[in-house]
Amino acid sequence: xxxxxxxxxxxxxxxxxxxxxxxxxxxxxxxxxxxxxxxxxxxxxxxxxxxxxxxxxxxxxxxxxxxxxxxxxxxxxxxxxxxxxxxxxxxxxxxxxxxxxxxxxxxxxxxxxxxxxxxxxxxxxxxxxxxxxxxxxxxxxx
Amino acid sequence: xxxxxxxxxxxxxxxxxxxxxxxxxxxxxxxxxxxxxxxxxxxxxxxxxxxxxxxxxxxxxxxxxxxxxxxxxxxxxxxxxxxxxxxxxxxxxxxxxxxxxxxxxxxxxxxxxxxxxxxxxxxxxxxxxxxxxxxxxxxxxxxxxxxxxxxxxxxxxxxxxxxxxxxxxxxxxxxxxxxxxxxxxxxxxxxxxxxxxxxxxxxxxxxxxxxxxxxxxxxx
Numbered sequence: 001x002x003x004x005x006x007x008x009x010x011x012x013x014x015x016x017x018x019x020x021x022x023x024x025x026x027x028x029x030x031x032x033x034x035x036x037x038x039x040x041x042x043x044x045x046x047x048x049x050x051x052x053x054x055x056x057x058x059x060x061x062x063x064x065x066x067x068x069x070x071x072x073x074x075x076x077x078x079x080x081x082x083x084x085x086x087x088x089x090x091x092x093x094x095x096x097x098x099x100x101x102x103x104x105x106x107x108x109x110x111x112x113x114x115x116x117x118x119x120x121x122x123x124x125x126x127x128x129x130x131x132x133x134x135x136x137x138x139x140x141x142x
Numbered sequence: 143x144x145x146x147x148x149x150x151x152x153x154x155x156x157x158x159x160x161x162x163x164x165x166x167x168x169x170x171x172x173x174x175x176x177x178x179x180x181x182x183x184x185x186x187x188x189x190x191x192x193x194x195x196x197x198x199x200x201x202x203x204x205x206x207x208x209x210x211x212x213x214x215x216x217x218x219x220x221x222x223x224x225x226x227x228x229x230x231x232x233x234x235x236x237x238x239x240x241x242x243x244x245x246x247x248x249x250x251x252x253x254x255x256x257x258x259x260x261x262x263x264x265x266x267x268x269x270x271x272x273x274x275x276x277x278x279x280x281x282x283x284x285x286x287x288x289x290x291x292x293x294x295x296x297x298x299x300x301x302x303x304x305x306x307x308x309x310x311x312x313x314x315x316x317x318x319x320x321x322x323x324x325x326x327x328x329x330x331x332x333x334x335x336x337x338x339x340x341x342x343x344x345x346x347x348x349x350x351x352x353x354x355x356x357x358x359x360x361x362x
Contacts, residue, residue, distance in 0.1 A: 053247060054246070077223070077224040080223075081250055101195075104196075104197070
């Protein structure tokens with residue numbers, strides 16, 4: 001199975017490494033050549049330098065026979081557009097897009113784009129963490 | 143008319159100024175602090191600071207009314223696409239117009255159904271092509287209201303379309319052949335028309351489809 005990971009920051013690089021360990025054929029795309037270093041010294045997958053909005057680059061990266069595309073650059077709108085291009089133009093069934101803004105993540109999720117919003121996840125986790133704290137009852141009452 | 147203008151750079155600010163002069167009501171949205179400060183001196187309450195791709199910023203600017211037109215004129219194509227999608231699909235804004243900064247992104251705007259679009263680079267190139275007679279694709283007419291243009295190309299021996307029937311050509315979506323001129327005589331181009339070297343072909347197309355049309359007709 002082949003996956004394109006677009007954006008090789010902390011998130012993209014970790015996804016690429018994990019999927020590669022699980023046996024995926026992984027192609028990573030990032031604008032910045034230095035991002036390759038995030039994949040360690042012996043990255044066995046492919047790495048292409050360029051912008052994910054560039055259709056020729058996506059073709060070079062092999063999007064046409066990819067089973068999945070993960071879009072995780074640092075720009076919400078860039079991710080949203082690349083995700084839709086992968087879905088609508090290249091007909092990729094499994095497209096996962098990182099969107100930090102919860103409002104935009106919800107809007108595009110409702111339109112059929114599989115968005116993941118780390119901000120929403122963080123908010124829920126933090127609230128749960130507060131709830132899980134054991135507050136002495138006297139203090140809680142005060 | 144009520145208009146939201148996203149992006150207060152040179153294009154956005156000049157458009158806003160022109161609309162105000164015509165007596166329209168508008169809100170201009172600018173994200174950058176330095177630009178916003180300058181714009182505020184001129185536009186006062188009619189400019190708001192924020193990221194126009196954030197829903198609450200658009201709502202503060204009155205997108206839920208909804209406005210008659212949203213103009214997405216930022217210097218970032220992805221932002222302009224998202225602004226137009228949110229305006230049209232979430233708030234039922236009847237008309238959006240988007241600025242295309244990088245002509246290579248035109249295909250993405252088309253894919254997402256964002257129209258009309260305006261690309262200064264493509265317009266300038268169209269005018270340059272018009273001035274260069276030996277150029278392989280000549281712009282004859284711009285139909286602004288329809289957002290269409292009519293161009294002429296001459297088929298040569300090496301063209302991939304020479305010897306092919308019109309119905310067998312993989313013409314880009316948004317482009318059609320109108321007529322074929324051969325030996326001084328023009329005929330309407332139909333599916334069964336076969337193109338030959340030396341033919342002068344008129345085509346109607348959406349601006350920005352020139353390269354795709356050129357690929358199909360003139361070189362593969």
